[in-house]
Amino acid sequence: MKKDKKILGVVFVVVLWLSMMFGGLAFAQEKFPSQGFTLIVSWTAGGGQDMVARGLAPILEKNLGQNVAVKNTPGGGGSIGFMEAMRAKPDGYTIVQFSPSISILPYMMKTDVFYTKYDPIAYGGYSPGSIMVRTESPFKTIKDFLDYAKANPGKVRVGNTGFGSIGHMLAIDIERAAKLKFIHVPYKGGAPSFTAALGGHIDCVAAWVGDAYPLVQGKKLRVLAVTAPVRNKFVPDAPTFKELGINSEVITGYAWAAPKGIPKDRMNILYNAFKKSLESAGFAKYADDQGATITIKNPEEYGKFLVDQDKFWKELIQGAGLDKTQ
Template structure:
């Protein structure tokens, strides 16, 4: 009996020594992590993904590889990740349109198919016109739109994009409608305005900031909770008595049911990256407004906004 007990004790000791070594030999990540961008290369979401991949290198034993899977207003790339194995080796750049895709029948993927990791940016939609437009104030613009339903042409980043919803929501609030002109992304929508193809755009201010500062465009109002730094003379539409906000945000998520230890590892990495000056600088160069939120806050935001869109979208006249 004593000999048997000694054998068991020796085996337990050996297991205790081998187990940590085995774990150390195969930590997460054990292979490169794929980060999917649901758009073509270029643009804010793609740029942020690549900036994150670069900034995360010191904190992971394996690289993050960015791939692009565009189409169906982002539904193809998002669906690709949502339906991948929940093992931490497929991540997605998620964006505000994720919340509206199912309500516009653009795809079946929803925010509930993902486990959020972190939000990194948040920018309010804007009401922006050319510098030579006849409207000098948001009051003048809205008065004209109300007096001429459907006449004001407004560019957006595509059917179902946040700029389109922002314009449609504002029209519903003030009792008018706009003529929506979809483009393949925010950059083309801005070029459409610069080229005189449309009267206005509701693209997020950060994405057209350079053109405002150069004097080519004029932002009449922003659709945020407060005025933007450096744009102190431009009001929010809330200040004009219109209770409406619209934000374009971007963040990181993995398929739901990803193991908690993997999610927590990625949250730790995301928090460290969020404190990296080089990462913040990369976002600033893309005119993206840094706004970090950890997973619980990010999920709460998505749930609240999704419920709002579920009620709102059926009431809007979307082209």
């Protein structure tokens, strides 16, 4: 009986090895791409990440020669979409859009999601974080805001896009860097937080320039300062926090990855298609309309960036006492 079990075990290992080997050969021999793609966006339709995906998809289709269907899978702070992508077949036809949430989630909840379980394809650019106020606000400059916040600790109401969200982390980082104390007011997404700011229900909102760009253009909201390393061309009058001696450079990135194990030749095809699409005049205009800055990183560069981001977000979340995994 023991001998039979041993033989069965050996047979199982051999079969598994053969299936993996010939499965890989099948991937290698199959023309790529030969079918449509699914681009998973882990947030609701109409948000900043979704708008970037839908602006890029038709350009990507031309460069891949196949349909690219954007699939919204909101929920769980992005974890539902990330999990779906992680469990998909690593054949190159499932792509997931990344944001800093991929680095934040593992420290905010119990989840299997972790950036090392994906193969990075490309990083496309970013939108800077900012402190925004309604036009009628008494805070006309970032100095007005900082002076008041320092003189009134625990009184400034700062809206964000939800507890544990990237917008919440943005507010926490500004609070940390400027040595302030805010009242954090979470909302279910960017739009409700902007509405609250416009209605005077909160003093300001910590948000991404790209997400509120139409309201900024329409002079409904005013950007006091940005967290980018340099001034943003869309709001050139707004200083960076760095200029003020405040070390806060949190940005929200737009990037893409695939399930772990995608063949290298297919990865090269995908990256080249993304690079060409991101460099296109059509996407440059779209990025301008969204207030985003294009900065392309290849798979290796983006992989190294993810390592740095994991360290940054872990330290910030733990420093704020919000780590739910300890």
